[in-house]
Amino acid sequence: MNNRWLLPEYIEDVLPEAAWQVEDVRAKLLSLFKSYGYELVIPPHVEYIESLTGIEGDDLNLKTFKLVDQITGRQLGLRADMTPQVARIDAHLLNRMDVTRLCYAGHVVHTLPAGHFSTREPLQVGAEIYGSKNLTADIEIIELMSSALKVAGISEMNVDIGHVGIFRTICELAKASPQIVDQLFTALQTKDLPSIAELTINWEESLKVAVLALPSLFGEAESVLATARLKLPTVPAIQDALETIERVCVHLATIGVRCSVELGELRTGFYHNGLVFTAFAKGWSNPVARGGRYDNIGQQFGRARAATGFSIDLRDILRGLSTPSGKMSILAPDSQEPELRELIAKLRESGEIVRVDISGGSSDELAWDRKIVKSVNGWEVVSK
Structure with missing residues (x-):
């Protein structure tokens, strides 16, 4: 039996009407980014593996397909995330001193699907700001993400706001080893309270209570932040993080974007270290966008830079929308x-x-x- 027409699991063709829809929306998104002053970059699909997975944690390493370069014998990788590539471009090629806004749109490849009904070949579209630690940069990125989702066809969404710095500060106060931090990171993503309790069994009681409280600190911003201020350590880093979340939520309310606070939200990736956000919409089982702050991401390329950004999987978003019939x-x-x-x-x-x-x-x-x-x-x- 000839099965040459079969494709690998979670890999699929995009047929004519859907393909035109994808390209139409991609063009509109890039036009939107351009109107905000973002410059387009097109990184390669293949790089040396160190450039693609050199960020703290093994999340990207596990997602990345690996192969051998027939010219040099070195190990290459098919990009699984364009953010490290864009960080390399900012840090090494552009090498600017001032604020830089960059955007991109291209396919990435994953060893495993990211969620239910996900493809292993997402069309990643995103925008990033380098060189600014100002909260206005984070607010611009979230506002741009909201506008991008509306352009893509999602008129109503809810944005969950978190802050990875809270988790990392608690771990620093507890003097947790990198191994324990990684295990806690994974346990928090699945709200695995027994594992969290076991991993923190020897911690100071107030810190153990704090990290166990994180999975339950989600919901309406005002009440969650009030509870967090009572349950979490009153150290400047955590109080500043809560203030940052509050200011972002207030701004989102002024532009008509619904938001919630989820302090156990760590799903955005290992390289984020500050404010993080995830957008959800009715009809999609997976998040429709995600992003956050990842300061110092360029350090592996010899130049650390403050950075914040977001990305969406355009194919996943359009899969949840009706495909328009072909133009007459x-x-x-x-x-x-x-x-x-x-x-x-x-x-x-x-x-x-x-x-x-x-x-x-x-x-x-x-x-x-x-x-x-x-x-x-x-x-x-x-x-x-």
Whole structure:
């Protein structure tokens, strides 16, 4: 049996109408980013593995397909996330001193799907700001993310706000080993309270209570932040983080974006170290966007830079929307008459879809509602 037409698990083709929808929305998103002053970069699909997975934690390492470079013998990787690549471009190639806004749109490849019904070949679209620790940068990124989702077709969403710095500060106060930090990180993502309790069994009681409280600190901003201020250590780093979350939530309310606070939110990735956010929408089982602050991400490339950004999987978003039917077109006869060719060219320049009927008048393969016919007045477009 010939199975050459089969594709690997969680890998799929994008067929004509959906493909045009993807490209149309991608163009609109890049136009939106450009209007905010973001510059487009196009990193390569393949790099040396150290550049793609050199960030703290093994999350990206596990997601990355690896292969051997036939020229150098060194190990290469298929990119699983474009953020490290964009950080490399900012730190090493652009090497600017001031604020830099960069955006991108391209496919990444994962060894395993990120969630239910996810593809292993997401179309990652995102924007990032380098060189600013100011909260206004984070607010701009979240506002841009909200606008991008609306452009993609999601009119209503809820943004969960968290802060990885709270978790990391508690671990620092407890003098936890890197191994314990990584295990706690994983346990918090699944709200595994027994594992959290076991990992912190020898901690000071107040710190144990604090980290066990994180999974339950989610919901409406005002009440969650009030509870957090009572249960979490009153150290400057944590109080500043709570103040940051509060200011972001207040701003989102002014622009009509619903938000919640989730202090156990660590799903965005190992390299985030500050404010993080995840957008959800009705009808999607997975988050529709995620991002946050990842200061010093450029350090592995020799130049640490403050950074914040977000990304979306455009294919996953559009999978949850209805695919528009193909735009109606005009059917033209198969003729090389100069007047007809001139009319066809003008129609195409005006945005019309004109297909030449090469099937001898029996073409029904695509939708068309008008056709070009020859009358006493010359060539003209008439209804089907």
